[in-house]
Amino acid sequence: MATTIQVTETVKAELDEIKSYKRQTYNEVIQKLIDIFDIISEDKELRGDVLRDINEAKKEIRQGKGITTEQLLKNLGITNDV
Template sequence: MVTTIQIKEDTKSTLTQMKLFERETYNDVLERLIEDVHELNDETKKEIESAINEIKSGKYITHEKLAEEMGF
């Protein structure tokens, strides 16, 4: 079954920019996005939350600092 939905013009523009190739349909783009969301299982969400907390608490190293430490 095919249906029509109303979206804002800027949303349509964003979907257009997200196409992997010119002839990809908006339905394909939306299905890809939905699949990506479903792939975030509970464990992945916990890992993301943990990483965000580490960054907020200052437990990270910049690319520049890492490169310096590794001698690049």
């Protein structure tokens, strides 16, 4: 059974950025985040490393250093026909 949740436009935009492919559902994105959280919650050393890497990646994205998933797939010669 599905339910509705409310998120801000900022959160929605961030969820859109996390999507692995264009038609991925928000449910799948949120589940992926929960799975990642569960993994890093179990390992304190990993948690510190992951959080540091996430913060660094967010900083690089804000500076325009990142590429989109579509660009990465194109660079790797992978089609995204989902």
